[in-house]
Amino acid sequence: MRIEVLPSAGTPVLPYLEDKLVIVIDVLRATSTMVTALANGCQAILPVLTPEEAFERRLEIPGVLLGGERRSMRIEGFDLGNSPFDYAPEKVGGKRVIMTTTNGTRAIRAAAEAKAVWMASFLNLESIVRAIHHLKQRISLEGIVIFCAGTEDRFDLPDTLCAGMLIDALGQDIQLNDLGEAARMIYQISKLNLLETIEQSDHGHRLLELGFEKDVVYCSTANILPIVPALVDGEVIWQMESL
Amino acid sequence: MRIEVLPSAGTPVLPYLEDKLVIVIDVLRATSTMVTALANGCQAILPVLTPEEAFERRLEIPGVLLGGERRSMRIEGFDLGNSPFDYAPEKVGGKRVIMTTTNGTRAIRAAAEAKAVWMASFLNLESIVRAIHHLKQRISLEGIVIFCAGTEDRFDLPDTLCAGMLIDALGQDIQLNDLGEAARMIYQISKLNLLETIEQSDHGHRLLELGFEKDVVYCSTANILPIVPALVDGEVIWQMESL
Numbered sequence: 170m171r172i173e174v175l176p177s178a179g180t181p182v183l184p185y186l187e188d189k190l191v192i193v194i195d196v197l198r199a200t201s202t203m204v205t206a207l208a209n210g211c212q213a214i215l216p217v218l219t220p221e222e223a224f225e226r227r228l229e230i231p232g233v234l235l236g237g238e239r240r241s242m243r244i245e246g247f248d249l250g251n252s253p254f255d256y257a258p259e260k261v262g263g264k265r266v267i268m269t270t271t272n273g274t275r276a277i278r279a280a281a282e283a284k285a286v287w288m289a290s291f292l293n294l295e296s297i298v299r300a301i302h303h304l305k306q307r308i309s310l311e312g313i314v315i316f317c318a319g320t321e322d323r324f325d326l327p328d329t330l331c332a333g334m335l336i337d338a339l340g341q342d343i344q345l346n347d348l349g350e351a352a353r354m355i356y357q358i359s360k361l362n363l364l365e366t367i368e369q370s371d372h373g374h375r376l377l378e379l380g381f382e383k384d385v386v387y388c389s390t391a392n393i394l395p396i397v398p399a400l401v402d403g404e405v406i407w408q409m410e411s412l
Numbered sequence: 413m414r415i416e417v418l419p420s421a422g423t424p425v426l427p428y429l430e431d432k433l434v435i436v437i438d439v440l441r442a443t444s445t446m447v448t449a450l451a452n453g454c455q456a457i458l459p460v461l462t463p464e465e466a467f468e469r470r471l472e473i474p475g476v477l478l479g480g481e482r483r484s485m486r487i488e489g490f491d492l493g494n495s496p497f498d499y500a501p502e503k504v505g506g507k508r509v510i511m512t513t514t515n516g517t518r519a520i521r522a523a524a525e526a527k528a529v530w531m532a533s534f535l536n537l538e539s540i541v542r543a544i545h546h547l548k549q550r551i552s553l554e555g556i557v558i559f560c561a562g563t564e565d566r567f568d569l570p571d572t573l574c575a576g577m578l579i580d581a582l583g584q585d586i587q588l589n590d591l592g593e594a595a596r597m598i599y600q601i602s603k604l605n606l607l608e609t610i611e612q613s614d615h616g617h618r619l620l621e622l623g624f625e626k627d628v629v630y631c632s633t634a635n636i637l638p639i640v641p642a643l644v645d646g647e648v649i650w651q652m653e654s655l
Contacts, residue, residue, distance in 0.1 A: 326590035329594065348566070
């Protein structure tokens with residue numbers, strides 16, 4: 170199977186996605202936060218591109234919460250930031266959340282043409298791998314595109330590491346593009362010090378400076394949540410049947 | 413010293429370049445070919461963006477040659493392609509060449525604001541390292557930006573490997589952005605099988621299919637040419653005094 174890794178939400182040329190599974194990764198922190206929110210009973214996450222779009226959509230949906238960030242901080246007038254710890258069961262249980270983040274929600278929207286769009290993070294990586302094996306048995310899949318959300322349209326080491334861990338777990342019978350090959354190498358050389366590598370990355374370092382150390386440690390923890398968030402009709406929901 | 417690696421000619425956001433040294437890398441094949449051309453007595457290379465611009469500029473410069481590629485092949489009406497073997501001493505000795513390639517010449521033009529712009533490849537890597545140490549003694553340098561030309565605006569493994577080799581040679585006293593850290597890791601894990609990694613990369617594989625195996629092997633050879641090509645007044649020339 171062909172696996173392509175793309176480096177950022179700003180990737181200028183998107184491949185043909187229609188017969189492919191797209192896996193969006195934004196380790197720090199959008200997809201980690203979405204996985205956490207769904208595990209904590211959130212009904213659905215609606216990714217939007219701008220705070221303005223979030224405020225407009227709120228008018229249509231009774232009881233919905235607004236979540237997300239700009240420059241890593243909660244947006245004024247929003248209920249929740251982009252920290253997974255904002256999305257505790259008592260806050261998001263049974264609720265829907267409209268979410269906008271600098272990179273992650275853009276990447277999700279850019280992938281909407283694909284046959285399936287799932288959100289991955291270290292937290293749910295093992296479930297993603299299991300779900301991919303199940304999906305391959307059920308439908309014909311032309312390939313997988315791993316869409317690293319990136320940071321300000323730049324290559325992001327935590328996202329690429331997570332992509333590398335996914336590729337490593339999918340085994341040997343795969344063809345990779347250059348960034349996929351690089352991701353596999355980077356994971357192999359860093360797998361024994363994942364947290365340290367993530368803390369020293371540009372984005373990790375910035376979050377530590379802003380006081381989000383707990384977030385960075387949590388988002389670097391592998392395989393603790395059995396959730397496969399999927400984009401269905403414009404909403405990110407937990408598809409239990411894919412596990 | 414701060415070293416930033418940028419992934420492709422299409423990088424959407426360029427950093428502030430004015431007080432920096434930019435090193436452009438397009439291993440397959442633009443910067444490898446430029447280094448070779450200058451080593452073979454070519455007087456200067458004039459990077460332009462389009463074949464049309466090349467034909468126009470030719471009218472102003474008596475005896476100039478046209479070189480470059482689109483889709484890896486020589487452009488119709490051009491004297492030379494993008495293979496280093498096209499730039500033999502008997503063809504380019506004493507001549508100037510107007511050159512346009514898909515990625516490399518775009519990257520050079522995008523870097524023109526910098527304090528200095530040099531072209532690197534595996535062929536001249538040791539000379540680039542030596543020239544950087546000399547330059548640091550002569551002028552105050554805020555940082556280095558390594559500009560991987562990339563392939564069709566995508567991450568390119570051969571360019572990133574070459575960036576990693578350069579970073580590795582510059583020693584430990586450096587701060588890297590995420591892609592720089594990744595480049596160093598990729599080089600460390602691949603340095604004992606550079607040629608194999610380059611041949612299996614997307615661009616390497618395509619050149620092999622097109623019959624350019626000799627080019628790929630040659631461009632993967634490190635430290636055989638003592639040349640530091642520099643962009644001066646819009647022309648790429650060999651600056652002997654930088655060695």
